[in-house]
Amino acid sequence: MDFALTEEQEMIRESAENFLADVSSSAAVREAMQTEHGYDKQVWQRICEEMVWPAIHIPEAYGGMGLGYVELAVLLEKMGKYLLCSPYFSTVSLGVNALLMAGTEQQKASYLPKIADGQLTATLAYTGVNGRWDAHAVQATYQKTVDGYQLNGQLRFVPDGHTADLLIVAAREQGSEGEQGVALFAVSADSQGVARQWLPTMDQTRKQAEINLTAVSVDDSALMVNADGGWSKLSSIIQLAQIAVAAEQMGGAQQTLDMAVDYTQEREQFGRKIASYQAIKHKAADMMLKAEVSRSAVYFAACVGQEVLAEQGDAELIDDLPQAASMAKAYCSDAFFFNAGNAIQFFGGVGFTWEYDCHLYFKRAKSTETFLGNASYHRELIAKQLLDADGGLS
Amino acid sequence: MKLQFSAEDELFRAEFSAWLADNLTGEFEKIRYRGGPGDEHMYPSERHQWEKKMAAGGWTCIGWPEAFGGKDASIEQQVIFHEEYARVGGPGRMGHIGEGLTGPTIIAYGSEEQKQKYLPGILDGTELWCQGYSEPSAGSDLAAVKTKAVLDEGLNKWRISGQKVWTSLAHESDWCFVVARTDPSSQRHKGLGFFLVKMDQPGVEVRPIEQLTGTSEFNEVFFDEAVAEDILGQPGEGWTIAMALLGFERGVSTLGQQMLFQNELDTIVHVAKDNGASQDPALRQRIAEAHTGLRLMRYNAMRMLSDPTSGDLDKSALVYKLHWASWHRNLGKLAMDVLGPESEICTAGPYDLTRLQSMYLFTRSDTIYGGTNQVQRNIIAERGLGMPREAKG
Numbered sequence: 001m002d003f004a005l006t007e008e009q010e011m012i013r014e015s016a017e018n019f020l021a022d023v024s025s026s027a028a029v030r031e032a033m034q035t036e037h038g039y040d041k042q043v044w045q046r047i048c049e050e051m052v053w054p055a056i057h058i059p060e061a062y063g064g065m066g067l068g069y070v071e072l073a074v075l076l077e078k079m080g081k082y083l084l085c086s087p088y089f090s091t092v093s094l095g096v097n098a099l100l101m102a103g104t105e106q107q108k109a110s111y112l113p114k115i116a117d118g119q120l121t122a123t124l125a126y127t128g129v130n131g132r133w134d135a136h137a138v139q140a141t142y143q144k145t146v147d148g149y150q151l152n153g154q155l156r157f158v159p160d161g162h163t164a165d166l167l168i169v170a171a172r173e174q175g176s177e178g179e180q181g182v183a184l185f186a187v188s189a190d191s192q193g194v195a196r197q198w199l200p201t202m203d204q205t206r207k208q209a210e211i212n213l214t215a216v217s218v219d220d221s222a223l224m225v226n227a228d229g230g231w232s233k234l235s236s237i238i239q240l241a242q243i244a245v246a247a248e249q250m251g252g253a254q255q256t257l258d259m260a261v262d263y264t265q266e267r268e269q270f271g272r273k274i275a276s277y278q279a280i281k282h283k284a285a286d287m288m289l290k291a292e293v294s295r296s297a298v299y300f301a302a303c304v305g306q307e308v309l310a311e312q313g314d315a316e317l318i319d320d321l322p323q324a325a326s327m328a329k330a331y332c333s334d335a336f337f338f339n340a341g342n343a344i345q346f347f348g349g350v351g352f353t354w355e356y357d358c359h360l361y362f363k364r365a366k367s368t369e370t371f372l373g374n375a376s377y378h379r380e381l382i383a384k385q386l387l388d389a390d391g392g393l394s
Numbered sequence: 395m396k397l398q399f400s401a402e403d404e405l406f407r408a409e410f411s412a413w414l415a416d417n418l419t420g421e422f423e424k425i426r427y428r429g430g431p432g433d434e435h436m437y438p439s440e441r442h443q444w445e446k447k448m449a450a451g452g453w454t455c456i457g458w459p460e461a462f463g464g465k466d467a468s469i470e471q472q473v474i475f476h477e478e479y480a481r482v483g484g485p486g487r488m489g490h491i492g493e494g495l496t497g498p499t500i501i502a503y504g505s506e507e508q509k510q511k512y513l514p515g516i517l518d519g520t521e522l523w524c525q526g527y528s529e530p531s532a533g534s535d536l537a538a539v540k541t542k543a544v545l546d547e548g549l550n551k552w553r554i555s556g557q558k559v560w561t562s563l564a565h566e567s568d569w570c571f572v573v574a575r576t577d578p579s580s581q582r583h584k585g586l587g588f589f590l591v592k593m594d595q596p597g598v599e600v601r602p603i604e605q606l607t608g609t610s611e612f613n614e615v616f617f618d619e620a621v622a623e624d625i626l627g628q629p630g631e632g633w634t635i636a637m638a639l640l641g642f643e644r645g646v647s648t649l650g651q652q653m654l655f656q657n658e659l660d661t662i663v664h665v666a667k668d669n670g671a672s673q674d675p676a677l678r679q680r681i682a683e684a685h686t687g688l689r690l691m692r693y694n695a696m697r698m699l700s701d702p703t704s705g706d707l708d709k710s711a712l713v714y715k716l717h718w719a720s721w722h723r724n725l726g727k728l729a730m731d732v733l734g735p736e737s738e739i740c741t742a743g744p745y746d747l748t749r750l751q752s753m754y755l756f757t758r759s760d761t762i763y764g765g766t767n768q769v770q771r772n773i774i775a776e777r778g779l780g781m782p783r784e785a786k787g
Contacts, residue, residue, distance in 0.1 A: 001470055002396045003696035070395050127564040263777050276782040281775035288778050296693035303397050327686045379682035387672040
């Protein structure tokens with residue numbers, strides 16, 4: 001047992017820290033977030049070419065670096081810390097995972113090398129308009145045609161959906177319900193009948209889009225996984241993504257703690273640094289506890305993710321994916337929100353201004369908390385496993 | 395990063411768990427799951443017998459160096475030891491003060507003669523130890539010790555006078571280690587000594603403290619010119635030794651403690667399924683939160699125990715006490731809320747509490763002993779976050 005980062009992982013962490021401190025300053029974030037596109041293309045190019053980050057957990061056979069989910073979590077933590085505006089989360093934490101978990105050999109061979117070297121961005125589009133995150137969220141439909149499929153429907157809340165080159169679309173057999181009838185398709189965003197609309201968001205650092213599919217025709221090779229086991233694959237993809245969100249949240253929870261504590265060491269009131277007041281110290285201690293436990297939650301869940309994606313992973317850990325993901329997402333969602341909210345309180349009046357960065361984290365905390373299910377949603381999933389006769393497996 | 399234990403460690407696990415299966419039986423069956431926190435007053439003589447049984451099997455003091463009769467067990471093996479012990483409901487260890495605190499302190503600070511005199515009795519389970527740290531006016535503020543030590547020149551031994559409090563198992567113990575002031579003009583952590591005192595002598599009186607549970611596992615211990623058999627180190631080194639002692643345990647028993655927590659949580663889940671509380675949406679949330687908190691406590695402990703190659707690991711240790719104590723206190727309340735009206739009903743009169751009632755009440759001490767939550771938060775803020783230290787009175 002050795003539950004610590006390896007030397008190599010520490011090096012990845014340090015180089016991510018140095019790079020992001022340089023390219024994702026407050027000024028850079030603010031410039032990128034005000035655009036509809038959502039990111040600086042030159043920075044993205046450097047991320048792909050200099051840092052080769054999109055390749056991090058793509059197997060070497062597909063032109064990747066062949067590292068694991070823990071290494072990915074290390075990067076995501078730092079991206080969360082620096083509120084990096086980029087299509088990294090959508091492309092890697094959604095797109096790459098979907099291709100690795102559900103892609104055909106041909107799809108993997110055709111898309112993964114392009115993602116690895118930065119030619120292609122991707123995202124996952126599975127949520128319809130009903131605001132759910134479970135199987136009921138899948139509302140788009142597909143119909144078999146002579147030489148392929150026709151897709152129809154309205155998809156909402158799709159991360160970077162307006163800019164991604166490749167859409168991994170979840171659709172259901174007409175008339176099917178719940179976990180039945182769900183299939184996944186790899187759809188080029190420029191396919192005929194795909195209409196994409198940017199949705200302005202409260203958290204401007206995370207772009208979302210609505211995608212309307214109107215009689216979109218794809219051929220047979222676009223099918224990733226059919227209705228037999230489609231939801232099972234998709235739910236694993238979603239769970240891996242929940243771990244990725246939690247890793248970013250953990251970075252944000254740590255950063256809001258650090259910002260807040262630094263500020264209390266400068267700010268004086270009643271002739272003392274406000275850091276010297278026990279009311280402030282004790283709140284800061286609670287924030288640190290949440291940041292530390294978040295770290296334990298994320299690294300454990302990342303170890304599970306690693307096994308899920310490995311060729312011959314540990315069966316016991318693989319079975320733990322749903323719960324590990326829910327625990328990490330529930331805990332880190334609450335922790336990031338708690339820390340970001342308290343950071344505003346520590347900063348006082350200036351924490352309420354547009355000028356200081358507190359609001360950027362506070363908004364990111366809320367958007368990531370909501371995305372892929374908030375803490376209550378995940379605790380209910382855990383409760384089903386613990387308390388219900390069928391173990392929540394239905 | 396690796397979550398699994400090595401094959402060698404798993405062999406160690408198999409060996410110990412087989413020994414437990416063969417030995418924690420017969421006369422010892424009834425002390426399974428007994429004598430833990432909140433229950434330490436139960437079955438003292440059977441549990442003392444059990445200590446000797448453990449010793450005969452070679453399962454006491456496994457973390458000690460081989461030279462002193464230990465197994466030089468690695469951190470991983472000690473974790474496994476505590477985990478397996480708790481898994482089968484091993485009784486509360488009467489020898490844990492000697493094994494975990496006094497022994498390692500004597501190994502580090504004692505003379506050759508002292509090692510030969512005290513270690514064998516701890517190792518073979520015959521001699522039990524208790525601790526004399528806290529005093530009525532020295533709780534969280536340990537340095538406020540008032541108990542005095544005066545050198546009796548005729549005897550060439552120190553005599554101890556004063557009062558210690560919250561001493562568990564004092565009436566069962568053969569020895570007590572006592573922190574006392576050797577220099578009457580000294581203040582706070584200066585001028586203290588670390589003494590080894592025999593309990594069976596005229597100058598030592600033990601009075602049980604009746605707790606909110608109606609039971610007494612803690613005691614007050616009064617010293618009236620009691621003779622200290624030995625002083626460890628030199629007069630004035632008491633604080634250094636006392637602080638070192640607190641660091642010896644290194645958290646290896648935490649995973650064992652979590653096994654007990656798991657057992658309590660399992661009981662609560664069982665009750666909830668049985669009485670329908672499992673269908674109450676608010677309680678479902680709290681049960682899931684408790685489950686999550688416990689699992690994350692485990693990973694936090696694993697980070698804490700892993701080889702510290704990164705500065706982050708010290709932080710997981712800093713928050714550990716605050717995390718488990720707060721979690722366990724919440725679990726106590728959850729247990730009562732899941733039980734509903736039945737939570738009020740005792741096993742028998744006049745005041746025979748159920749296990750969960752006793753746990754509920756006892757968890758109020760978790761956030762007090764070993765550094766209150768408030769002291770923990772000060773420590774986290776000061777050491778973990780570099781915030782200003784509290785002004786000292």
